[in-house]
Amino acid sequence: MKISQKNARVSKCFYSFGAFQMNANKMSQMNYSVLLVDNQAESLQQSTRELKERGLNIIGCLNYEKACELLKIDGSIHVVLSEWSLPVREGSDQKIEGLEIFRNFMALRHEVTLFLYTHITDSQMLTSGGIINGYFFKGEDVYDDIVRKIKAEMRDKRSAPFYERLVEYAKKAKDSWHTPGHASGNSVKNSPYVRSFYDFFGENLFTADVSVSVPELDSLLHPNGVIKEAQEQAARAFNARYTFFSTNGTSTSNKVLIQTLLKPGDTILLDRNCHKSVHYGMIISGAEPIYLMPSVNNKYGIFGPIPKKRIIEAMDDALARKKKLKAIILTNCTYDGLIYDIEDIVKEAHSRGIKVIVDEAWFGYANFHREFYPSAMAAGADYATQSTHKTMSAFSQASMIHVNDSDFEDIQDFFMENFNMHASTSPQYPMIASLDIARKQMVMEGYTLLQRVLELSDLLRKSINSLKKFRVLDLPDMISPEIKQDNIRLDHTKITIDISQSGYSSKEIEHILLTKHNIQIEKSTFNTITILLTIGATYSRINRLYLALENIEKRTGNRRANGSEKILKKFNLEVSPIRFRPRFSFYADTEELPLEDTEERISARMVTPYPPGIPLLVPGQIVTQKIISTLQMYRNYGIEIHGLESGLIKVLTKQEEERLNNRGFNIDD
Ligand SMILES: Cc1ncc(COP(=O)(O)O)c(C=O)c1O
Structure with missing residues (x-):
């Protein structure tokens, strides 16, 4: 399709988008x-x-x-x-x-x-x-x-109580005789060396960067005033009974929840493909993990939801084996935008007395447009963690913990204790304000913004699909047969593009987009690239991406993919059993061995290739020849492997294995 024809078609679509914008402008007046x-x-x-x-x-x-x-x-x-x-x-x-x-x-x-x-x-x-x-x-x-x-x-x-109080306080221009040391920027603004730091970030950031010594701004660790008020408003907005602001990312929110709900010896079901903070939660809590294998779409290297049948069987099996099964944690939606039938899973878990935690790091907006309903809270899940910063207007690291658990009052003090254990005693106040503002924005215009994002997504899909060598994947392309009956849906704000016909590898496409077109994508597999459309997406941005892909397509000539990335297709998540709980293994005496010499030994750390970022080994897991070969394959291909930087793997010493065995700490699987 020629660009002129293309533009004609696009500008027709733009008309409706323009109408939406007009509506947004009108809205701001009224x-x-x-x-x-x-x-x-x-x-x-x-x-x-x-x-x-x-x-x-x-x-x-x-x-x-x-x-x-x-x-x-x-x-x-x-x-x-x-x-x-x-x-x-x-x-x-x-x-x-x-x-x-x-x-x-x-x-x-x-x-x-x-x-x-x-x-x-x-x-x-x-x-x-x-x-x-x-x-x-x-x-x-x-x-x-x-x-x-x-x-x-x-x-x-419409109010944003914390943000408003912070602005009010900053405007009072009080002499600060407390932390932070920059004293409203005074330490830097007269410096011949670092004045540019002040100029770049601006006066307001410095005057709003205050410390916990200001009582009228409340305390994040013991909220009783304006932070509590802001959290209560967030709870109403996100359909929760309680909401807590976290300034250390969903990484920390997950750890706080796992540590609150699980004691050493308790059991939890979790996606093997979950975020590493959940794996770290196993170490901190001393819980026994039962890993659930996600569905895998081998054609595109996409890890999807865990099949519903597998979840239910795992719950029943753990209960039949008299495990102290307290909770299940799932990631919804997945990184690629696949959405579970979460309401049904919550019902199944609750009927067995199991709490449900949903990691909504990528899905915080789900309560603000019917296209994504129900959010975990609306579906009756007990807890949800959201990276407000990832998809809404909060600053990086800003996250929320939402609570719906009907038993929460019994454990609230313990929750706060754990929250305090992980949170800094000097939280960043502008970050808290950004959570307050992100909530206000979603309540007031979240629907309009998401409606617009969905329109933009539709437009971008159509534009890309008009090209010959790129194609946006749809739900049937992305799910594997094992989850076909599970009512999985696709979040259209996440767009996965098949690049296999382009003649370039995904890494090459990623590189060209970045260096030549100044476009940074979210992630890639061996034959796809994924981009996220957030509420900050604009018509200009989507068309820049379209034109960049069109430009790449025009220059591919008769290029054929070199096939070297196909090696990644062999990635499989068939993992070996866990011998000891992650916590015991993490704190055990260890030795470092070359990868090749670790067969049948027990890993003391996570070993994670990036991409795809899923640990091939977690603490307590038996190293097998298959895992060694897979890691060698990754290494030979030049993939970054966390936990194997020096070519050595930390494993438990033989004596430590024996000691843990003798004490009956091995896990029967
Ligand atoms: C599923 C999932 N959970 C949690 C996190 C951690 O979130 P944060 O970056 O807010 O700490 C991530 C980050 O990428 C994630 O993908």
């Missing part, structure tokens, strides 16, 4: 709208007039289907006032009644506040279902009351 759904034209007209006169922006409609349509297309709607009974569509006698209306509105937009505005006075006929926020009787002069309630609700949603 802030929010109220959807008023009535079943009578006259009363709708009167209420609209009265509420508009009182300063509300009202969008009115007279039937259920229209209301749903408006909720879908207009992200500025934040409040719905609806009758208890509505015609389904214009001119129809069919009616929809009561909670069903409100549940369906919720299913479209979780973040919208619902009020009942009805002529019905008999409270016996009504129920809130836990989702309706208030009631107004139409027969009374309630307009002032409605406006007061809505404004209060919106004030709450």
Whole structure:
């Protein structure tokens, strides 16, 4: 396809995107709208007039289907006032009644506040279902009351209590006689050597970088004031009972949760492909891990969700073997955007008394657009960790822990103790503010932004698929047969592109994109590259990527892939058994041996090739000839292998193996 034709097609799509932008601009002036759904034209007209006169922006409609349509297309709607009974569509006698209306509105937009505005006075006929926020009787002069309630609700949603207090404090320009040592930037701004540091980051960063010595800014480690307030607002926004801000990334959030929920000797089910922080959690907690193999798509080297059947069988098997199975931890969505049927897995786990932790490092926005519903919290999971910084507007390292566990009050003190153990006593206040702001943004415009990202993603997919040598993978391409029945979905903000027809290896494509086009991708496999579209994606960016790929395609000529990367295809995750718990193995006496001499020995550390970043060995695991060969293959290919930098592997000494064996610490598998 020629670029001119291409542009013509793209600009047509841009029109709708432009409309969305206009809507966003309008939104920022008006802030929010109220959807008023009535079943009578006259009363709708009167209420609209009265509420508009009182300063509300009202969008009115007279039937259920229209209301749903408006909720879908207009992200500025934040409040719905609806009758208890509505015609389904214009001119129809069919009616929809009561909670069903409100549940369906919720299913479209979780973040919208619902009020009942009805002529019905008999409270016996009504129920809130836990989702309706208030009631107004139409027969009374309630307009002032409605406006007061809505404004209060919106004030709450729009406020960012910690951020606002921090700005207020910074503006007071107090003389600081406490840490940090830069004293609001004074130590650097007059320096002939490092003044540029001050100039680059700017005055505000320095004045807002304050210490725990400022009581009005609360304490992250014992939140009781404005941080607590901000966390409570986040809990409401993310559908949790409690939310905790973490300034050390989801890496730390995961460790805190694992250490809280598992004691030495307890058992946990976990994805063998989980993030390394979860493996470290095994060492810290002393828990016994039961690793679950993820599904693998060998064609593209993609590790997907764990098959549901495997999860259920593993739960039953561990319980039958009288393991103290306390929890399961899953990564949802996966790095490549594959989404579990999480609600079903939560039900299965809960019916067996097992807590569910979901690592949502890449999926923090899931509660803000129906395309991704349900988030772990909405699905009833007990805990979720989210890297707010990865996909929303928070600064790097900013993460949230969400809690839904009905038993949490019994362990809250212990949780806080563990939180304190891992957190710095000098958290970065701008980072906390960024969590507060990220929450506010998602509540206020998350829906609009995600809708736009999905439109951009669609556009980019179509553009790339119009090329001959690049193709965006769709769900059926990405999942393997073992998870075909598991209701897996694809998060379209993550785009995986098959580059196998380009004549270049993925590493070469990555290099050309970076050096020639200034484009950094997220990750690659031997024949794919993956990019992430976040709420910061723009039309310019997606078209720059498209044009870069088109440019590469034009220059490939008759090039054929050199095939050397196919070697990675052989990567397999068939891992050997665990002999001792990771914690015992990690703290055991060790010796370092050349890789070749480690067969049948027990690893004391993680050994992880990058890519793909999945440990081939974890502490306590038996080294087999197969694992040695795979590591040799990676090494020969020049892949970075963490834990094998010097060519030596740390294994338990023979005496230590014997000692642990004699003490009965080996794991029966
Ligand atoms: C699945 C998963 N969990 C946790 C983390 C750690 O998150 P953070 O970078 O916020 O510490 C990552 C990071 O890439 C991840 O991929």
